[in-house]
Amino acid sequence: MTVIGGEVATGFEPVREAFAENFARHGDIGAAVCVYRNGHPVVDLWGGIADPRTGRPWTRDTLQLVYSATKGATATAVHLLAQRGELDLDAPVATYWPEFAANGKADIPVRWLLSHQAGLVALDQPVPLNDALAWHPMTAALAAQQPVWTPGTAHGYHGRTWGWFVGEVIRRVSGRTPGRCFADEIATPLGLDFFIGLPAHERERVSHMVHSKPAVDLTTVAPELVPEELRDQVAAWSDPDSFSNRAYMVTDPAAIDFNSPEVQAAELPASNGIGTARGLARMYAALIGEVDGTRLLTPETLTLATNEQAAGRDQVLVAPSRFSSGYQLPTEDNPMTGPNAFGHNGRGGSLAFADPDRGVAFGYVMNHIVSGGHDLRAGALIDAVITSLE
Numbered sequence: 001m002t003v004i005g006g007e008v009a010t011g012f013e014p015v016r017e018a019f020a021e022n023f024a025r026h027g028d029i030g031a032a033v034c035v036y037r038n039g040h041p042v043v044d045l046w047g048g049i050a051d052p053r054t055g056r057p058w059t060r061d062t063l064q065l066v067y068s069a070t071k072g073a074t075a076t077a078v079h080l081l082a083q084r085g086e087l088d089l090d091a092p093v094a095t096y097w098p099e100f101a102a103n104g105k106a107d108i109p110v111r112w113l114l115s116h117q118a119g120l121v122a123l124d125q126p127v128p129l130n131d132a133l134a135w136h137p138m139t140a141a142l143a144a145q146q147p148v149w150t151p152g153t154a155h156g157y158h159g160r161t162w163g164w165f166v167g168e169v170i171r172r173v174s175g176r177t178p179g180r181c182f183a184d185e186i187a188t189p190l191g192l193d194f195f196i197g198l199p200a201h202e203r204e205r206v207s208h209m210v211h212s213k214p215a216v217d218l219t220t221v222a223p224e225l226v227p228e229e230l231r232d233q234v235a236a237w238s239d240p241d242s243f244s245n246r247a248y249m250v251t252d253p254a255a256i257d258f259n260s261p262e263v264q265a266a267e268l269p270a271s272n273g274i275g276t277a278r279g280l281a282r283m284y285a286a287l288i289g290e291v292d293g294t295r296l297l298t299p300e301t302l303t304l305a306t307n308e309q310a311a312g313r314d315q316v317l318v319a320p321s322r323f324s325s326g327y328q329l330p331t332e333d334n335p336m337t338g339p340n341a342f343g344h345n346g347r348g349g350s351l352a353f354a355d356p357d358r359g360v361a362f363g364y365v366m367n368h369i370v371s372g373g374h375d376l377r378a379g380a381l382i383d384a385v386i387t388s389l390e
Contacts, residue, residue, distance in 0.1 A: 002028075005060060006045035011388055015043045018384035022377045023048055030058035030207055031366035032277040033381055036285035038359040039292075043385075044278055050207040050367065063193065063205045063274050064365035065258050067346035068159065070273030072353075073194060073283065074166055075114060075305070075326025075344075076296060077182045083301040087173045089114065089325060093165075096172040103146035113165045114326040115309035117155045119147030120165065121316055122246035129251045132164075133266040135177070138250075139168045148243065149315065155323065156315030159247045163270025166326070170269075179267040187279075189294055190286055194275030197267035206274060207367040209259055211348070214372035233318045243316045271347075280352035280363030284343060288356040302356070306342045328353075333373075337362070337386055351378040358389060 002023040008016050015035065022028040030048035034041060050058040081087040087096070089111040094101035100108075105118075112118045123145055131137035142164055149156075158165070167178035174181045179197035187194055195202065218226050219238045226234050236244035248254060256263055263272060286296045297305060306324045314321040322329035327342040334345060336353045337360055343353020348369030354361045362385065364378050 002047045004045055004047040006032075006043075008045065009037075009042040012042050012385075014384040014387045015381060016045060018380045019045050019047070022380060026375075026377045026380065027212070027368055027370060028366055028377060029210055029368040030062065030064075031364070031368075031377075032058065032062070032064070033364045034277040034281040034362075035385055036281050036291070036361040037389075039285055039289045041278070041281070046277075052210055053208060058207065058367075061193070061205055061276070062207055063195075063198075063202060063276060064207050064350070064367060065209065065264065065272060065274045066280070066350040066352075066365055067258070067271050067348065067369075069280065069344050069346035069350045069352050069365075070196060070268070071162060071270055072327055072344035073182055073186070073196065073273050073280075074163065074170070074178060074269040076283065076287065077170055077178065077185055078110075078114065078166060078326060079297055079301055079305045080185050081170065081173055081181075082304075083297060087169070089304075093169060096169055097143065099140070099143040102144050105147065105151070108147075108151045110169055111309060111325050112151055113158075113162070113169065115155065115323045116158050116162065116314075116321075117152055117310050118158070118165070119149040119151045119154070119156075120145060120161055121156050121158050121243055122148055122161070123250045126250055126252040126254065129253060129256065132251045133262060133268075135164075135267065138164050142168075148246075154315050155310035155312075155321070156243055157247065157317050157321060158270075159316065160250050160270055161247070163268050167267065167269040177267055178269040186283060186296065190282055190291060190296075192275065192279040192283055194273060194279035194283065196269055196273050198264040198272075198274050200265065202274075203261060203264070206264065209348075209367045209369050211369045212371060214374075236318045244318060247316045275365075277352075277363035277365045280365070281361045282363075283361075284352055284354035284363070285361035288354045288361065289359065306340075335382075337382055337389075345378070349375050349377055360385065360389070 032046035035043035170178040218234045236242040311322040337355045341355040345351040352363040
């Protein structure tokens with residue numbers, strides 16, 4: 001039986017039970033979950049193994065890479081700049097980044113970058129990975145790229161490119177790299193254990209990720225045997241020229257080893273944030289209320305940040321998705337805890353969000369990266385949070 005560390009407030013025992021069950025039945029190796037209610041932590045749990053290669057245990061201070069859950073942190077930095085009047089989300093990107101205007105992009109507003117409507121999911125010529133990690137060669141390539149659909153007419157998840165696009169806007173406006181801006185404006189004031197660009201001295205605290213593939217690769221199955229509701233997605237995955245594949249082929253090689261020190265040290269504001277569940281939950285709690293005297297966004301800014309901007313069939317995911325200006329909004333597959341929640345999940349299972357109606361902020365991170373549509377872990381924890389609240 002996995003030893004669970006941490007504590008829960010009275011009434012939130014169901015979350016501890018669900019967390020333990022994730023280890024016993026749903027495949028967690030090392031993980032942490034944190035819940036804030038009305039600005040105060042009510043769940044802070046961790047357990048399991050941080051590095052299966054050595055048996056190093058997961059402790060209170062273990063750090064975890066959270067893939068696209070990073071986007072919520074990056075979006076928060078953008079909205080802080082907008083709140084101060086330094087950035088207008090409805091102004092053209094080229095106002096702040098003149099080179100971006102090339103190839104028909106002069107009128108694309110910042111908001112369309114944030115909400116995945118810019119049609120800039122892919123590159124005609126992938127950038128060598130080392131150049132992408134160095135930042136400027138990638139942003140130069142993206143500035144020169146022509147959109148793959150008419151901007152503003154559709155939306156599709158900019159899984160990789162989003163971070164460089166939005167991060168470069170942050171850099172141009174603030175004069176700081178996106179990781180430095182996040183650290184100065186958000187992590188330091190709130191005392192968050194969360195980094196976009198891992199400092200070398202924090203490396204020993206990071207978990208080692210283990211990746212699992214689906215039991216059945218549907219792209220190898222005869223089309224007539226694929227469940228009807230998945231056929232469009234499987235067809236897209238099988239087509240190397242689809243947006244679904246091209247969105248993740250912007251570097252050469254396309255595969256990125258997110259366990260590597262070089263990747264973790266770089267700033268990839270879409271995908272390599274590293275931190276604790278506590279850090280994520282605390283950030284989201286400070287978006288919807290005060291946490292130890294600090295609130296990140298005013299109610300007015302928060303409303304503008306979380307209003308729906310794009311919804312419906314996603315050109316990359318080939319499934320329904322919903323986005324505000326940088327945050328995911330609830331869907332049937334990712335309901336969070338209510339219709340007005342907002343946040344972001346990450347590849348393989350991580351999830352962080354806030355629900356202003358319930359006064360709840362949630363963070364879940366883990367090192368067993370599960371592919372496919374049958375990952376029950378975050379959903380089980382959310383169900384337990386709702387049970388505890390009710």
